[in-house]
Amino acid sequence: MPNTFNLCGEGKNATFKKDIIKYFVTNGNSTIQELAKDISLSIPTVTKAVSELLELGYIEEYGKQETNEGRRPILYGLNPDSGFFVGVEIKVGFINLGLMNFRGDLVELDDNVPCHTENTMESVDELCRLVKQFIDKSEIDKSRIQEVMFCISGRVNSSSGYSHTIYNFSEQPLTRLLSDRLGYQVDIENDTRAFAYGEYIKGVVRGERDVLFINASWGLGLGIIIDGELYRGKSGFAGEFGHTHMFDNDILCHCGKKGCLETEASGSALQRIVRNRIEEGESSFLTNHTGDIYSLESILDAINDEDPLCIDVVEHVGLRLGESVANLINLFNPELVVIGGVLSRAGEFLLQAVSASVRKYSLSIVNRDTRLCLSKLNERGGIIGTCLLARKIVLD
Template identity: 50%
Template sequence: MSTDFLIAVEGNRTAALKKKIIHYYIANGDATIADLCKEMDLSIPTVTKLVGELLEEEYILDFGKQETSGGRKPNIYGLNPESGYFIGVDVRRDSINIAAVDFKGKFISVEDEVPFTLENTPAALENLCIIIDEFIGSLKVSRDKILSVGINITGRVNPISGYSYSFFYFEEKPLSLIIEERLKLKVYIENDTRAMAYGEYMKGAVKGEKNLIFVNISWGLGVGIILDGKLYYGKSGFSGEFGHFCLYDNEIICHCGKKGCLETEASGSALHRMLIERYKEGSSTILADKINSGAEITLNDLIDAIQKEDVLSIEILEHIGTNLGKAIAGLMNIFNPELVILGGGLSLTDEYIRLPIKSAVRKYSLNLVNQDTEIKISKLGDHAGVLGACLLSRGKILGMI
């Protein structure tokens, strides 16, 4: 199977047309040559030749004749799921989700919460590479069929240059190239929230909407923005730093080094801080034993407490939801999106977080704006990031993004 056209230089018309055919199948599913001709505005002989080459290269399959009410029955063609595979790596604060999808974007293997500590050290980077390498080695597909690897990292990431400025910024070389040399595979890096937004757009809660905002409510806070069906990156790839709106006159230092950030009052880290403060002031919580012992309290611990109806945790979450809803109302007034998706760890608390956000949005956004915007919980849940990483790596190597 040839992969030359996937990495063909710009200006190669045949390669570009082949990619366009694959894009069509990804977006629309199986189709006839006539369907492709109409979409691409090309002649039947030209499309037939391109489809024939893609069949030889095993990127598409011939599924035989289509059932019709009469006349000549056309052949149906579609993507070959075994023509190539893509790896997605969703790096979190204290674990990694890693997965592989086939060429059609279906999971073939997923490993959740692989132990990992995100630190800005060469040792942590090496550990990340080892985890990815071992996962690829565990797959029941040959390594030469892995077409690319997508890695999500929190913070400021420039996916075009391949640099991460929040983690693993040790050398002059781009992080993507450093990992490529280590894995001997094509590597793309991406901001974690943007990848989650793309996963939801392609396979999750989006049902035809083209303008949406994905809010990642995890330990930190970020947004992924899709405008007219395309991810919005900004000039340097740093769009979506929602958590660093300076909205509060407080003395709490955000991890970015500044004070008063939205993240200090509306995130998993804010929930963690407020819970411990309230407990020390005399409130009760089912997490008391962990607090007293000095054990680390993770985001999963906080989510579990809420799901077990810990009154203090729920009360603080409602407060955080109100703070967040006010800020989301501002985004809605600016972007007028069709859809707002609540994702990330705290979205797993479902209505506990959605209801205070919706209430604040109704109160603080313009009526004509919020009437046209639906607010949903992420459909992909904990897999939004890792699926988004897989699909983004596919989209980038195919020139879709």
């Protein structure tokens, strides 16, 4: 069985204690009187639950509240080291690992750890070995690790625990396979949804409750947040934005179909178009570079160095992407659309092109209440969101 630390026990009292911890996570320190009022519980109930949480080490006293009247009440708040959450972001050929405390601070981070991300048991064993090494080298109390969350691209059913894109060779859920090997509670989620949740909690969201997150990377994904909650769809596959049919072209998408949106509006499209235009004789700063001049990293560096050809191509990609974002705005009427993923490194060159198409193709009465912006978390968004989702599962 997984070696999980029992957060608050079971029953109604456990629910009260989780509500108190959620309050501290969201609002910071508070007095018992403020807590009782804000979470609609009696002062004796809150006092009892706070005492038990103090004894368990989940909360601490933080001095007394300043006041001009009578006795100063004691301030209570979350003990950030009372619980930890491990996030594992699975990429092609490497993984990112993060360790987050209860307050939401990343206390450990390992980027770009080489890993053979293949659809084999040997790859799963290697993955688990790397996660164990990451946990073992940390100096935290390992019994305080509440959850390990993996985010994976493609079709992921977080409810059933199955991934349908990679690590899908076993009849048992991937979550059980990983949990048995690691000795902790394990959950999985789609990478774009994890990124969207990270942006929602710690990124550019400023109180909006209806948010769309566009993950413009090698492919194209969509994270949907409705009334503050991630929308997953019936089977957990909502958000396959890149595979909507948009073009009558003969470009084969990696899904096996032709005409998908991401064949013209993604990192793979950006790379293909830049390569074709240079090979047809157009000039670019890239031809003076060493190494892989057609890598996304090289192309994005050239864009930020104001290479005319690469800027022209990313603006073309942005206009195509913006046409579909306009459709999403007409469908969802969101408060906020966030453009993230690797292509967001193109900054205003991409954003302005997307914005131009949104203004052209969406209904003015719908888009006027929608804010469009770039991701704040950038390349950290996936791992931050993965850790935050692990915390959310424990508290929910």
